[in-house]
Structures are given as C-alpha cells and as structure tokens.
Amino acid sequence: MGANAGEHTSDGAVHGRRLAFIFTGLLLAMFVNSLSETIAATALPTIVGDLGGVEMMQWISTAYILVSTVVMPVYGKISDLYNRKYVIMVALALYALGKAVCGMAVNMEMLICGRCLSGLGGGGLGILAYAIISDVVPPRKLGAYMGIMGAVFTTSNVLGPVLGGWFVQVPGWRWIFWFTIPLAGLALAALGVFLPRRTAQKKRAVIDYAGAALLGLSVTALVLASAWGGALYAWDSWEIIGLFALCVASAVAFVLVERRATEPVMPLTLFRNRNFVLCAVTSLIIDVAFMGTVTYLPTYFQIVDEMSPELAGLMDVPMSIGIFITSTASGFIAARTGKYKWMLVASSAIAAVGFFLMSTLQVHEAFWLPLVFLFILGFGIGFGMQILTLVVQNEFPHAMVGAATAAYNFFSEIGSVLGASLIGTLFTSRLTAALSATLPATDNISVAHITPALMDKLPASAQAVIAQGYSDALVPLFLWFVPMVAATVVMMALVKQHPLATTINHGGTKPLRRPSSSRQDTNRPLPPDSPTR
Structure with a gap:
C-alpha cells in the first residue's frame, strides 16, 4: 500500500494514518514479547505437573532469556545492513512458530525447544521496534512515542501474571502460548503493509559470524554460571569457575575479532x-x-x-x-x-x-x-x-x-x-x-x-x-x-x-x-543525505 499524500516526507519521516498503523504494529510486537516474560510464571507448577520433568523447570525461563540475549546484537547489526522491515517480519514469524511448538508440547524437551525458537524471534522484537520507530520519527519528536512504548511494556508486565492465572484456570495452560500467536500475526500484517521498504545500507554486507559466535559463547557462559551458581553447583566449584573463565576468554577474543571485522556485530x-x-x-x-x-x-x-x-x-x-x-x-x-x-x-x-x-x-x-x-x-x-x-x-x-x-x-x-x-x-x-x-531441629523443615x-x-x-x-x-x-x-x-x-x-x-x-588538529577526520560517518555520498 502506498503512502497517502502528506504521510511520507523526503527525509523518511512518516505521518498520519500510515504512522498510526506502523506504531500499532510495533506496540503489538513489544506487547507480545514483554508479555512472554511474565505470563507463564503463574503456570509453571501446572505445566510441570502436566508434562513432568520438574528438574528442567528453570529452563522454561532460562532458555528464552539465553537465546534472546545472544541474538540481540545480531538483530541490531543485520537490521542496519539490510531492510529492517523484513528483519522484524522474520522475527515475528519465528516468535509465533516457537509459541506454536510450546502450545503443542508433549514433554518438557519439546516445550523448551519451543521457548528457544520463540526466543530466537523475541530477541529482536524489542530492539527492532525501537529502531524502526526511529526510522519514521525524528529524535526531537521521538520521546513521546517511546513514552507510550514504555507504558505498553509496563502494562504487559502487569497483565502477564493475571492472564496466566486465568488461562490456567479456564481454557488451560496451553492457551498461554496460543494466545499470543494471533497478536503476533496482526503485528506482522500491519508492518508488512504499512512499513516503508528502505534501501539497505550496504550492497554487499559481510556478516560477522566469528564475532556473533564469540559473543554468543560469552553470554551463554555468563547466563549458565549465573543460573547454576549457588544452586546446581557451588560458586567455587570447577564448573562455575570454568564457565566464568570461558565468559572472560570469549569476551577478550570477541574484542580482538571485532577490531578487525569489516562489519562488526557490536561496533x-x-x-x-x-x-x-x-x-x-x-x-x-x-x-x-x-x-x-x-x-x-x-x-x-x-x-x-x-x-x-x-x-x-x-x-x-x-x-x-x-x-x-x-x-x-x-x-x-x-x-x-x-x-x-x-x-x-x-x-x-x-x-x-x-x-x-x-x-x-x-x-x-x-x-x-x-x-x-x-x-x-x-x-x-x-x-x-x-x-x-x-x-x-x-x-x-x-x-x-x-x-x-x-x-x-x-x-x-x-x-x-x-x-x-x-x-x-x-x-x-x-x-x-x-x-x-533459628529453626529447631525437631521441626524437620526444609528451606x-x-x-x-x-x-x-x-x-x-x-x-x-x-x-x-x-x-x-x-x-x-x-x-x-x-x-x-x-x-x-x-x-x-x-x-x-x-x-x-x-x-x-x-x-x-x-x-x-577525535579529529586531528591539521585535517578533518575522514573516518567520521557522514549523514546518509550528505552531498558527498
């Protein structure tokens, strides 16, 4: 659908009805992503009781957080190199597919795989929503839109436990996952129709696979050490010390790789x-x-x-x-x-x-x-x-x-x-x-x-x-x-x-x-609309 007169400017800013539909799609994308963080919390005992595998319960949350955190910088860089419209549509599709897998789960392993898949998409929804709104609204006016996005984020966090409890008691826990799929579909449709297609920043992009892998390894080691330390293993155990050492070593290697990368995943x-x-x-x-x-x-x-x-x-x-x-x-x-x-x-x-x-x-x-x-x-x-x-x-x-x-x-x-x-x-x-x-030994109470x-x-x-x-x-x-x-x-x-x-x-x-005193720094990025480009 093309923009109506007055709804799109030469600078890329969008106005009027088209902006309203784009913003609604972004709000839906943020809503379903942030809702996923809290909606399942009240249902965990019921889910574990139905599927079994109580020893794997922490991975229902950890898997989503781990995968979404790892892919965040990758989404950010890819969206700069390619068209953000298609990147967020792929993220929404992955998110919805992961939720469908969770809704059909017959065991804990399948549920955790679904959480990983939804995290693979969800990791890009929040950052892409913020990046896309900056594509269509200049910073001077951006604060008002970001304020509303923050309000939606807060509302979804409050509604999450309430909706989760209702789904468990009325239609069943599987609807916790099915519920967000049509919302993600509406967001995908709104952005697919109304979001302008922008020219990619790079004609031939070189993906920083090594940097992405090292960053993912460092984050994975940190998340696992934080999740397992003091619970599954003692903080001074070789497992936790080894994970922290792997985190630091991977981070150092990541910095060295990024210094030489053509298109670093995190500049x-x-x-x-x-x-x-x-x-x-x-x-x-x-x-x-x-x-x-x-x-x-x-x-x-x-x-x-x-x-x-x-x-x-x-x-x-x-x-x-x-x-x-x-x-x-x-x-x-x-x-x-x-x-x-x-x-x-x-x-x-x-x-x-x-x-x-x-x-x-x-x-x-x-x-x-x-x-x-x-x-x-x-x-x-x-x-x-x-x-x-x-x-x-x-x-x-x-x-x-x-x-x-x-x-x-x-x-x-x-x-x-x-x-x-x-x-x-x-x-x-x-x-x-x-x-x-303080508890008497005769009470025999386990913390x-x-x-x-x-x-x-x-x-x-x-x-x-x-x-x-x-x-x-x-x-x-x-x-x-x-x-x-x-x-x-x-x-x-x-x-x-x-x-x-x-x-x-x-x-x-x-x-x-910092520019040299004798000449202008030629490495300074120029605005895309600069006449020297």
Whole structure:
C-alpha cells in the first residue's frame, strides 16, 4: 500500500494514518514479547505437573532469556545492513512458530525447544521496534512515542501474571502460548503493509559470524554460571569457575575479532561515545536492582505477610503505575522541550530513595506502606526508562541506530539476568543460614520446600521464625542497591545534553573519532543525505 499524500516526507519521516498503523504494529510486537516474560510464571507448577520433568523447570525461563540475549546484537547489526522491515517480519514469524511448538508440547524437551525458537524471534522484537520507530520519527519528536512504548511494556508486565492465572484456570495452560500467536500475526500484517521498504545500507554486507559466535559463547557462559551458581553447583566449584573463565576468554577474543571485522556485530566505536557508555552502565545497574526486587517480592509477601498468590502478585501494581506515569510523561516532556538530562538524574535519585525505603520494611508491616514505597521506586525508574534509549539513538548516525540500540539493550538484558540470578542466590543462601540457626531441629523443615500452603500447617512459633528469616534474608539486600543506584546519579550528571536531532537521517552528535588538529577526520560517518555520498 502506498503512502497517502502528506504521510511520507523526503527525509523518511512518516505521518498520519500510515504512522498510526506502523506504531500499532510495533506496540503489538513489544506487547507480545514483554508479555512472554511474565505470563507463564503463574503456570509453571501446572505445566510441570502436566508434562513432568520438574528438574528442567528453570529452563522454561532460562532458555528464552539465553537465546534472546545472544541474538540481540545480531538483530541490531543485520537490521542496519539490510531492510529492517523484513528483519522484524522474520522475527515475528519465528516468535509465533516457537509459541506454536510450546502450545503443542508433549514433554518438557519439546516445550523448551519451543521457548528457544520463540526466543530466537523475541530477541529482536524489542530492539527492532525501537529502531524502526526511529526510522519514521525524528529524535526531537521521538520521546513521546517511546513514552507510550514504555507504558505498553509496563502494562504487559502487569497483565502477564493475571492472564496466566486465568488461562490456567479456564481454557488451560496451553492457551498461554496460543494466545499470543494471533497478536503476533496482526503485528506482522500491519508492518508488512504499512512499513516503508528502505534501501539497505550496504550492497554487499559481510556478516560477522566469528564475532556473533564469540559473543554468543560469552553470554551463554555468563547466563549458565549465573543460573547454576549457588544452586546446581557451588560458586567455587570447577564448573562455575570454568564457565566464568570461558565468559572472560570469549569476551577478550570477541574484542580482538571485532577490531578487525569489516562489519562488526557490536561496533567498538560505540564505546568511544561517552553518553553511550554512561547510559549502558546505568541501565545494567538499574536492571540488576530492579529484577532483584521484582523477582522475589511476591514470595516475600506470601510468606512474610501471609498474602494469597493473587494478592501478592498485585502488590507490584503500584510500582507499575509509577513507571507508567513517568515513562509516558518523560517522553512527552523530552519531545516538547528537548531537555532530558534532568530527568535522567531525577530517575536515579528517586530510585535510590525508593530502594532505601524498601530496606526499612518490617515483618507484618502496615499493608499500605510497601505499596507507597513501590510506587516511589517505579516513579523513579520510569523517568529514565525510555529517555536512556532516546539518548543512545540520538548519539549516532542513523546508519548505526540498530547496532547502538541492540548494544544498549544487550547490557540491559545482562543486568536483568544477573539481578534475577545473583540476588536469588544471595537471598537463598542468607535464608538457609538464618533458618538453620533459628529453626529447631525437631521441626524437620526444609528451606527448599517452604510454601504458603506448608506455612498454614506449621505452628505459630515456626511461622514467626520463617517470616523473620525471609525478611532478614531479602530486605537488607535492598540497602545494598542504594550505593549502586546512587553511583548512577553521578553518571547521569556526567551525561552531555546534546540537542535532539530534528531529522531522521542525522549524522549523530559528534565524530566517533577525535579529529586531528591539521585535517578533518575522514573516518567520521557522514549523514546518509550528505552531498558527498
């Protein structure tokens, strides 16, 4: 379908109805991808009970995270080299195919294979959505759209556990996977019809297979070490030490390969940009703290405050509301004023306050208090959630937007993985030590088998000891996050506020290499619309 008059400009910007359909397709792609992270959580016991293989349960989540993280930088680079329209359509098709395999699974092995396949597509949906919207909207106006995308991301995270619980109880757990397929199909159709086909950046692209393989090996070793350390193997075991050593060795080899690659999968020039490094590190730290918080709070509320699973899941809603408000508002503020640095500083500062407040929680705290604390935490995180991505995309020439967005999201995802795994290990080890020292040996209670149902059957004295143990194991960890997040306040204060570009095909904010005093640096990427091209 061709664009109507006034809906497409020579710079590539899209307006009117066509932009609305494109944006709707991108929102659907983001919605189904982020929904997949949470919708299956409440159904895991039912799925494992139906298919068997409880020892493989962690791989239902780990497989998706691992594959999607590995392919993120690859999607970003390929989308810069080839047409992003077809790349995201392939990603949506792979995602839907993986969900179909999950829905038809007859055993855990088939389910995990389906999760890997859906992760192969899902790993590109988020970064491609952000890259594509930058293809049709200039950075100066981009903040408003990113704010809405952040709101959709937050909404899907809240709806995930609720929808998952409903599907398990009414049509059955398989509909958790079937449900997202028609939504992915609608997104594919909208983007296929309305998204403009753009000329590939390179006529003869050389795929960096060696770099992609080494990056994948490094990430795989890190994810496995984080998932298995302290659980399947001791942290000082040769298996975990070997995985960390493999991660470091692969990362070093990756850097050496990227320095010589014609089209590096993650260009090292990104790391010469001050704002990119500051934003990437800040995102990694925030996601470590954020995932370490949201992953274990529902269990905390069930054990410590004796809430039902449904109510415990809804306790995160105030945090999601806070994120929704500020992620949406910050995007519109950036679009209207062109100012963003103050929001980045405010985001980290308010988040640090939120984590400090969370560290003051007590056993059987007043019901409303954690709701207020979580709202403050979400209010802070939301301020910077979309602005960080906007800053990264504004820093580089449009020809590098895909790679830059993918690299930024890659570090964000690494933070999420480390937060969920490392904080989980610390929480479990602290809980085990606390209960081993306080529970009477005659109670014969295993930490690994403590559930809300078991708590109801225990005497009041044992319940009090376990509740206090959970509180002592988790709540102090929130205080550990305060100096980490406070460090990001300083980082955000060091961000240079460059003007947001007003055109799609901009040339970035500065040279990627420092120019010589005697001549202009010929390695500086030129804007695609430069007359010298």
